[in-house]
Amino acid sequence: MTHLLSSPSFKKLYEIRESEHFIQMLPLSLKNGIAFSFAKDKILFIALSHPCFKQEFYHKIALVKQLLKQYQRQKNTLLEIIDIKIFVTYDAYKKEVEKNQEIAIPQVxxxxxxxxxxxxxxxxxxxxxxxxxxxxxxxxxx
Structure with missing residues (x-):
């Protein structure tokens, strides 16, 4: 499977896989808030599932950037990524709220x-x- 990912036609899939591996390396308090991530224009975009996680990320953004540099050195991947941007995906937040509302059925x-x-x-x-x-x-x- 690795030889397939190294071909130029699967470059995007390889980047997604590597960014998922990088996210698995993050601390649990940060990892739980991530909905998805993607790389574009040398920036790793991390979508958060709830607005509260954004504050947690801002407090630990230096740690995340340091972990990215270490990951790039050790794995020799994601070398084109020079910055990390985070945002809240309100679609995932809305789905989570709707899911919680569905679960909250009043007991009879x-x-x-x-x-x-x-x-x-x-x-x-x-x-x-x-x-x-x-x-x-x-x-x-x-």
Whole structure:
């Protein structure tokens, strides 16, 4: 497989594979926030999945650039990359939010009351409301 990636026609695939290997070398706190990456015009673009990860990257951008230099020296790949840019892909963030909203289905609990209570209301309207509540409770138990 490596000989295929070294051919000029698969250069882009090789770059993607190498950038994925570089991302696997990053610390876990950074790696978890990456949605995808790509190289263009000698810049490695890293797309983040959430806006909070952008701040984490800004605090550790020097570490990431240092790791890139070490990776370039040791693996002799990604040599054309001279800078790293990060951005938030709101498409991935939107999908994550929608996914979390789908999961957040409210739990439905069974009726815990048996409808056994004394209706001490003296007003006829309030008395009727309590009796309708009792009817709903008994209906929910079925």
């Amino acid at each position: 609990y069974g009726e815990l009351s048996r409808g056994e209570f004394k209706n001490l209301a003296k007003d006829q309207e309030i008395h009727a409301l309590f009796e309708s509540i009792r009817g709903n409770i008994l209906k929910n138990q079925e």
